[in-house]
Amino acid sequence: MKCLVLDDEPLALELLQKYIEKVEGLQLIKTCRNVMDALPYLQNRQADLLFLDIQMPKITGIELLKSLTFRPKIILTTAYRDYAIEAFDLDVTDYLLKPISFERFLQAVSKVMGQKLNAPFTEPDYQLLHSFNESYIYLREEREMVKVYLKDIIYIESLRDYVRVKITTGQIITYNKISYLEQKLPENKFIRVHRSFIIALEKVSTFTPATVRINDFSIPIGRNYKNTTMKALNRFNILSS
Structure with missing residues (x-):
């Protein structure tokens, strides 16, 4: 889906x-800071989806919408709530208030694409097979899917909007929430021990009620995760012995 972004704020662009x-299936063809730069792309029907600011110099986003004979799908991006009713009367797909979070962006895009988008790490990128050793995921690192x-995951560390996935051959840093990966990984193989850490149970060298050690790396056990972590570690050790 070819995207055009029209906004007079450089940071918003x-x-x-x-x-x-970050979203597979979207292709950015142009960013524009004024309507005149965007018109050739709109008049020639080159854009499938337009991200459109409302408050711009000379011509507002609403005025532009009313002037278009051909409209791509429209997602409005604005700092003002006042135009919502008028905007939806013009049949826009969604109305995003700045500052725009990535999660809210995905919700809007999913309406256009007709599918649920959860993050760069999505259901089709996850393959849990009958054999754990053959199961894998695809994680997006920069522009590549890895x-x-x-079986190669050692631990996962939250870095706010990103996660570090430590694997046997190195590490991958991907845009995602640790809570999302927690839901997707098999509970009998992985456990969240801290708000910032998920560990692979079989990779644990030693543990105490306060920490788990994987090789030479010590990971804290959060107070709210202590009981479930201890039960999981003891159960895993019994099953493994």
Whole structure:
């Protein structure tokens, strides 16, 4: 889906460009800071989806919408709530209030694409097979999708909006929430021990009620995760012995 972004704020353009690049199936064809730059792309029907700011110099986004004979799908991006009713009367797909989070961006895009988008790490990128050793996920690192076997994951560390996935051959840093990966990984193989850490149970060298050690790396056990972590570690050790 070819995307055009029209906004007079450079930071807004940069943010939307970054978001678009993270979603497979979206292609950014142009960012524009004024209507005149965008018109050739709109008149020639080159854009499938337009991210459109409302408050711009000379011609507002609403005025532009009313003037178009051919309209791509429209997602409005604005700092103002006041135009919502008028905007939806013009049949826009969604109305995003700045600052725009990535999660809210995905919700809007999913309406256009007709499918549920959860993150760069999505259901089709996850293959849990009958054999754990053959199961894998695809994680997006920059612009590449990297195949990661679950058996190679040592631990996952939250870095706010990103996660570090430590594997036997190195590490992958991907844009995602640790809670999302927690839901997807098999509970009998992985356990969340801290708000910032998920560990592979079979990779644990030693543990105490306060920490788990994997090789030479010590990981804290959060107070809210202590009981479930101890039960999981003891159960895993019994089953493994």
